[in-house]
Amino acid sequence: MTDVVVLTDTVGSFTTMRDAFGIDDDSAWSLPFNAFLARTGDAIVLVDTGVGPPGGNERFLTDRAGRLPELLAEAGVQPDEIALVVFTHLHVDHVGWNMQGGAPFFPRARYVAHRGDFESFTTTQAHRPYVRDQLAALHATGRLELIDDGGSPLAGVEIEHVPGHTSGSCIVTIGSVTFVGDLAVHELQLADPGLGYVFEEDRPAAAAARRTWLPRLAARGDLVGIPHLGLGRIRQEGDGFGWVPFAEESAATASN
Numbered sequence: 001m002t003d004v005v006v007l008t009d010t011v012g013s014f015t016t017m018r019d020a021f022g023i024d025d026d027s028a029w030s031l032p033f034n035a036f037l038a039r040t041g042d043a044i045v046l047v048d049t050g051v052g053p054p055g056g057n058e059r060f061l062t063d064r065a066g067r068l069p070e071l072l073a074e075a076g077v078q079p080d081e082i083a084l085v086v087f088t089h090l091h092v093d094h095v096g097w098n099m100q101g102g103a104p105f106f107p108r109a110r111y112v113a114h115r116g117d118f119e120s121f122t123t124t125q126a127h128r129p130y131v132r133d134q135l136a137a138l139h140a141t142g143r144l145e146l147i148d149d150g151g152s153p154l155a156g157v158e159i160e161h162v163p164g165h166t167s168g169s170c171i172v173t174i175g176s177v178t179f180v181g182d183l184a185v186h187e188l189q190l191a192d193p194g195l196g197y198v199f200e201e202d203r204p205a206a207a208a209a210r211r212t213w214l215p216r217l218a219a220r221g222d223l224v225g226i227p228h229l230g231l232g233r234i235r236q237e238g239d240g241f242g243w244v245p246f247a248e249e250s251a252a253t254a255s256n
């Protein structure tokens with residue numbers, strides 16, 4: 001049994017539907033930025049760390065709320081109780097609470113990410129404040145473990161390397177719950193797995209990953225965590241797939 005809590009660090013918009021997905025819609029795309037708390041055995045695991053606190057130098061979503069610490073407290077968890085932080089990928093909106101005041105915000109946690117994103121972002125985007133302060137600085141503390149493939153950093157936690165959205169994107173399974181990262185960022189990409197998103201590094205690979213994983217997740221019927229949708233289940237709908245939010249099944253804290 002896996003208990004999961006959705007930690008909605010913030011909700012906001014940084015682009016339009018047209019710019020994000022190339023569709024005929026100039027409205028703002030408003031989306032949640034979620035991390036997930038999961039308990040497996042005796043261990044408490046965090047999947048991604050949200051956008052991070054308001055302010056700072058990074059120009060992404062400057063009006064962010066940064067609620068992750070208070071949501072953790074509401075869940076009865078202190079930062080030093082997190083045993084493992086595992087990343088689906090290393091984009092700015094998934095690593096924001098890695099470091100605070102130059103020290104790891106989760107002081108006793110192992111942090112695990114795929115090497116692909118770390119090497120590419122610290123090479124090509126080294127000037128970005130978040131790459132410097134949340135990725136390179138964390139690595140410099142010796143606390144960030146970079147993996148070259150999938151694996152199991154902890155009993156009950158499985159990581160699979162699924163490049164596409166980024167070169168280092170991973171799907172993380174904790175017990176029966178699968179955290180797919182930005183495999184899909186909007187229900188439109190479930191309905192049409194071929195629909196690209198502007199920030200996908202490799203669009204054909206991202207679409208291929210959806211075509212592989214969405215049928216698998218729908219067949220299993222277990223809970224799925226998607227950072228920009230929440231917690232729910234994937235189901236087959238016509239030629240594509242639909243999203244059934246867990247909130248519509250019961251409460252915000254899930255057992256599966």
Ligand SMILES: [Zn+2]
Nearest residue numbers: 091093182227
């Ligand atoms: Zn994202």
